[in-house]
Amino acid sequence: MKVIYLAGGCFWGVQKYLNQFKGVTSTTVGYANGHTVNPSYQDVKSQSSGHSETVKVEYDENIITLEKLLDYFYLVIDPTSLNKQGEDEGISYRTGIYYVDVQDKDIIDKVNTRIQEKYDEKLVVEILPLDNFYTAEEYHQDYLDKNPTGYCHIPLSFFKMGE
Numbered sequence: 001m002k003v004i005y006l007a008g009g010c011f012w013g014v015q016k017y018l019n020q021f022k023g024v025t026s027t028t029v030g031y032a033n034g035h036t037v038n039p040s041y042q043d044v045k046s047q048s049s050g051h052s053e054t055v056k057v058e059y060d061e062n063i064i065t066l067e068k069l070l071d072y073f074y075l076v077i078d079p080t081s082l083n084k085q086g087e088d089e090g091i092s093y094r095t096g097i098y099y100v101d102v103q104d105k106d107i108i109d110k111v112n113t114r115i116q117e118k119y120d121e122k123l124v125v126e127i128l129p130l131d132n133f134y135t136a137e138e139y140h141q142d143y144l145d146k147n148p149t150g151y152c153h154i155p156l157s158f159f160k161m162g163e
Contacts, residue, residue: 007052007096009085012143013152020162023064080121086153096126
């Protein structure tokens with residue numbers, strides 16, 4: 001099993017979206033790469049903790065590659081939008097790819113370079129080693145499965161790509 005941490009705006013939709021793909025074995029929403037120890041949702045939402053809403057993605061690289069996973073990720077974010085995805089604004093909604101395996105950096109850079117060729121504007125997706133990750137409160141886990149009419153910046157049609 002491998003792990004990658006993906007920040008794509010509101011983590012509810014990103015989690016639901018990634019869960020549909022074969023090879024993704026587990027996802028957990030939480031808060032990454034901020035400066036507050038063990039932040040609450042209110043700390044993160046207030047923009048004071050420095051964390052991004054992030055999904056920890058565990059996957060079987062024999063079924064889905066990191067490159068394919070990142071291709072899917074880039075489909076549901078605006079990689080040129082700084083600290084804003086959909087209606088959500090602030091540093092907690094910044095986009096990011098946070099890695100724990102230094103060997104993943106080359107793959108991430110390769111995909112990022114390929115994606116950059118599609119845009120005139122510079123991509124603003126953070127690509128950094130994971131500094132810290134705190135699991136979000138239980139009510140955030142699989143939120144859109146529990147609350148199907150909840151807000152999400154990802155179009156509903158994208159939740160049926162893995163079918």
